[in-house]
Amino acid sequence: MSETTHPQQPAALPTALAAPKSRRTVQLVWLIPLLAALIGGWLAVKAVLDKGPVITIAFKTAEGLEAGKTKIRYKDVEIGQVNSVTLSKDRANIIATAELTKGAKSLLVSDTTFWVVRPRISGGSISGLGTLLSGSYIGVDIGKSKKERDAYIGLEVPPVIDTNEPGREFVLHSPDLGSLDTGSPVFFRRLQVGQITAYALDKDGKGVTLNVFVKAPYDKFVTPNTRFWQASGIDMRLSAGGISVQTQSMVSILVGGLAFETPVASIGMEQAKAKTGFKLAENREQAMKQPDGITDTAVFVFNESVRGLLVGAPVDFLGIEIGKVVSINTEFDPVTKRFVIPVEVHIFPERFSSRRLKGQKAGRLMQRDQKANYQTLADHGLRAQLRTGSLLTGQLYIALDFFPDAPKAKVDISKDPIEFPTINGSLADLQANAISIVNKLNKINYEAIGTELQQTLHGANDVMKKVDKVEFDAIGADLRQTLQSTAKLMDHLDTELVPEARGMIEDARRALVNAEKLLAGGSPLQTDAQAMMDEIARAAKSIRILSDYLEQHPEALISGKKEDGK
């Protein structure tokens, strides 16, 4: 750098000041790329370290699954994302490969379940509505196992209850499923306390086993004596007290449900263990019915048709249900050469119990020698009779009632079960009477009557024609003559017969006075006659009613009159 190139150097130009040299700044600037490299490196290392486990989940369909978009969520916390969706080798399933966050490794145990959350309407609840717009996601329920796993088979239907949900599961046995479904609610005092988690047909096909989950803290109300019943729909009952309608909730009306209740007597019992089995009753009334302790078996032998009598039909004692029909058989009686129908019933003698009076023991009647009791009752005319229970369906029930006029019968105590005497049903009697009437009506020869009537009419016609031909003038003259001679005769009589006749009339009056005395009001003859007339009038009325009824219900001749309900 020569300084001589320029001849005119301004003299006033100041000289720059020298400062202590520092090279530190040059070093410092390199800190920036170092920092950037450090941050970048840290990010890269973090990305590698944060790389969570990769799992595969097999589903039936990829509906709603999108590679790179669909999230995996546990309790709505995102724990992973679907990376790819491919078909399985056999093309039966789709396989979603998903990468989970690092912390999710502990969730991947062998009984962890996955399912696709889609909008779903079931069991009275609508779920996954948010996914309508945001797209489906995969839900997870973490299992309790310790074994790790990385290939899963996804559920098609989300599980109803989380594994971690506190509560207890119970098993119900029911003859049929009714309108229940997985997810149907379980009510306790009309509070929804649980859900049906699963159901399966029994192996023998004779019933259905339901698993219900009752959430804590309500599960403590389930004791071994708790009764479960179907609370589906509306239970409507027509009774003397009016109409009673029982429902659980609107939800259960629409989708069905279960309810349970513990009888007051067993409240405070120890809680039922998980997986305890219960019977599922059809309705609350049945469920809450006292279990019948003592059961007596009796046989009623009927010799009439038992059409309309079903197993389970009630046995009714003066209107109180005291038992039920267990079996209906047929039996050939070799002595009478007739078929009889022995109906086996269970009678619950405890239901005879008298009103509980203070200080007295209840149900004393049936606590004595029962078999002797039956004979006593039979002596008083207690008989079993078939009666129509329902006007509509013609169902029969067995009524135990007193028939003082019934022929004496002996209760066969020696037999086990005991045979109790029966009496033919009112219906059967009526039926027999009606049939005999109809038979008599049938025997009438309507044709002959018709022909005779016709002949008579013809005869009458002939007579009329002959009458037309008669010469009335001649008859008139003859008549006049006759009248004249009659007048003469009368005159004659007047003079000759009258005095004699007077005496005769007096005699007659005397006789009439006597007769009057006999016939006076209150006399036995008149009363009898009156009664007879009334009887006849009533009979006529009965026949009129019968004929009216038959006219309206001709089928009654065959099926019998539908009697009024019990």
Add this chain to the structure above:
Amino acid sequence: MSQTSASAASLGFLSCHSCGLLSQSPPHSHGLRCPRCDAALHARKPDSISRSWAFLIAAMISYIPANLLPMMMTSTLFGTESDTIMSGVVYFWTSGSWYLALIIFTASILVPMLKMIALMLLLVTTQLRLRWQPGQRAKLYRLVEIVGKWSMLDVYVVAIMVALVQLKGLATILPGPGAIAFGSVVVLTMFSAMAFDPRLIWDPVEENAKND
């Protein structure tokens, strides 16, 4: 460019960047200060090349996370989406708005990349004291400086969106870590361009001319 001219540096004059005072440099001295305002004086920006390199390398490192990390996180009623620059481009491209995709691609991926390549070119050629196309290189440098002012477009968009879309619950937009990385890329390239002294482009040319 064979025209020979005297430069302030070659004559030993220094101009103060702060107050504009022209002063004479004493021979063989470093760390000079302005006699009037005490600002540091130098004929060329000190360590221009190495500083520029440092910033450029930092920018290049930051460019990787800027493209890999999500730029913007959109959480709506229906879920959370996090978008990187490239996924945004792909989204616009597939949804038919190819012009938008093109703009974003150009502004956010192509331009920063070209800028870094240009700076690298300038630095390499200058460091090797090449006399190749000094005029074009000077133009390139000016272009880089001008573009630098506009490179924050993406960051502005994110900033505006974040400020506007804050409908609690319904929709919220948050800046992602990518935005920070992208911002630092832009800032670092600008620093790099600032640290670079374009006069260095001409020094070898001058020297060469003198030696001829």
